Amino acid sequence: MTVRTQTLTLMQVIPWRSYVKLCKIKVVSLVVFTALVAMVLAAPPGNLPWATVLAATVGIALAGAAAAALNHIADREIDMVMGRTQNRPLPMGNISRGSATVFALLLASLALVIIWTLVNPLTAVLTLLTLIGYAVIYTRYLKWIGPQNIVLGGASGAAPAMLGWCAITGHIGWEAFALFLIIFVWTPPHFWALAIARRDEYAKAGVPMMPVIRGVAYTKRSIFAYALVLIPVSYLPVTVGLSGPFYLIGATVLGGLFAIRAYRLMSVDSDRQAMRLFGFSITYLTVLFALLLVDHYLPISGWSSW
Structure with a gap:
């Protein structure tokens, strides 16, 4: 069996497209963009620390993808009854809950390691709090609290801009x-x-x-x-x-x-x-x-x- 054949076989065995869907790329891309703009604004024009920007961008993107995957896991039951979400990987049975959880935790861990070691600890802590705020506090509790759920949960979605600023300056x-x-x-x-x-x-x-x-x-x-x-x-x-x-x-x-x-x-x-x-x-x-x-x-x- 050639290397190419082995690669194609592995791609067929692992539902990689479903894992990509877990990450909500379109949503995360807007999150990353706001964080990236904040990073650029935090640095003097023409004096951008590119290594830090790259590490923070990758870390925030991975954290956003992890939050999206955790949201898929938490919402899997309501996704089954909503028309716009019935085709998501978990309701379709393309990925098990356990596999999705492992995937999400790996993304989150990698994100926090990158940000802690290559950016700064404060940004890593704030990233962790944002993850918990969205994937646990909002998705599990605030989402069900009443019609103001979006207002109460909006802080998690707004946090990436703050993360981007903190990544460059080290403070808020x-x-x-x-x-x-x-x-x-x-x-x-x-x-x-x-x-x-x-x-x-x-x-x-x-x-x-x-x-x-x-x-x-x-x-x-x-x-x-x-x-x-x-x-x-x-x-x-x-x-x-x-x-x-x-x-x-x-x-x-x-x-x-x-x-x-x-x-x-x-x-x-x-x-x-x-x-x-x-x-x-x-x-x-x-x-x-x-x-x-x-x-x-x-x-x-x-x-x-x-």
Whole structure:
């Protein structure tokens, strides 16, 4: 048997595609992007410690994948009854619960070792707390506490930006809190838009999402309210000296577009529009952090801050 044949046989035996699905690559990629932007912002332009950035990026990515896999394990029963999740590896039986657990713990262990040894201990500790916060506290408890579950659990999703800052500076400053708060306030309207479109599935699974408990109209008003609050919150990087007028203008435009779309959602009875807002919210956060990145390097080209 040739090496190529042995490799193909091994790939057929190990359901590697299912393990990749456990990692929720698309979700983790946005998490890693926010952490990476925070790392770049924490370093002076042109003086980026690339070795630390690489180690922290890999470590945070592995930690995010581990959290996603643990979430799959915890949600395997409700995934069986929800249409959008029935094809996940555990409900389909492609991977056993034990194998998924071992995989998740290996990813988490590797992430913590990399961050502890190649970045700094504080970032490793914060990464561990984030893992526990999402995979245990949120998924096991806060998710079932009531319609404000997303608000209460939003800290875990917002933490990677703080991890990125800490990876470079070795401490948590007001700049890190500013980035954290942006994602924290962005999280509820982002997930509530999805919850509106999938409310019947959440109700069937017994998950007390806001559209299920409070109704669609109330959820839409809440989305609009958070979209409005997000505008001044997005200005925090400017107030702490992290960015300048270029970012401010971009944040204003993006925030306005988000608020307008949220307002329009209140006047239509369409799950499709809710999913469009959900998709736009991802674009919003991606572009907002990209603006932070561009603004950080504009002084090199002669663009001055305030």
